[in-house]
Amino acid sequence: MTTHKYKDIEYSLKKSKRKTSSIYIERDGSISVLVPSELQQDEIENILERKRFRIYSHLAEWEDANTSRVYREFVSGEGFFYLGRTYKLEIVEKQESALKLKNGQFLLRRKDLSNAKELFINFYKEKGRKKINERVDYWKKLLNVEPNDIKIMELQNRWGSCSEKRNVNFHWKTIMAPLTILDYIVAHELTHLIHPNHSEAFWNELDKVMPDYLHRKSWLNIHGAGMDL
Structure with a gap:
């Protein structure tokens, strides 16, 4: 994808053989625009102008959603998701494998912390x-x-x-x-x-x-x- 800017909208653009145009708010909050190969730049900008309100509505939703972002550390007691449940991590000295899920815990061998x-x-x-x-x-x-x-x-x-x-x-x-x-x-x-x-x-x-x-x-x-x- 190549990076472009239209007024105050920065976006990544990808052209392909698709027949329709789509605009996505990615998980990092960036904007991706996918359009048919034959579409000209002024046509792309017309789409962005028509979709301006929806784009900023979705960006606002993304900002609200990212209040749930968690930065995890690999220390005993930290929780890690698996199929919707949180399992706490326990650093152990010895076990046959580096990492495993056992008895409701993630067990990580200390020598494999790096x-x-x-x-x-x-x-x-x-x-x-x-x-x-x-x-x-x-x-x-x-x-x-x-x-x-x-x-x-x-x-x-x-x-x-x-x-x-x-x-x-x-x-x-x-x-x-x-x-x-x-x-x-x-x-x-x-x-x-x-x-x-x-x-x-x-x-x-x-x-x-x-x-x-x-x-x-x-x-x-x-x-x-x-x-x-």
Whole structure:
């Protein structure tokens, strides 16, 4: 993506073969604009002008949501999320593996403290791969879609993505969320296999299989910033 500025709106721009235009407020508060390849700069700026009120409304929501952001330390007693529950960390002297979840606690071997973040990320990726594949199998049947590939990865400021090649990707942080919210993220991305945008048709399609998606979406907007390392 390339960075642009229109009046007081700074945004990243990406052009592709898509047919519609979309504007996203990313998890770090930045603005991303996705448009068809043939769209000219003045046309893009017209879209931004028309959507100005909505953009700033969403930015205000993002600022409110980020009051839940937590900066965690890898010390005994610190809490870490897994499937919506908080598990306290205990630093231990000896155990067979560097990090494990046992008896309601995360146990981290002291000699591995310098690699704690990487160990947690690997834990979330491993657990996420199994659970997310289970949820994809469930929701793809309801939506009557078939993704080409599913990956758990670092997605920077997004919970999930769906490519033109019908590959569906999920951020490793999604496994921190309660199952109902994880289901929202999964169903959301799979719906993009039907509508590769956030048009009214997209939300209507998601509503068919998840009538309470707005409640789940709101939860993620409010609490999502707290799911971090």
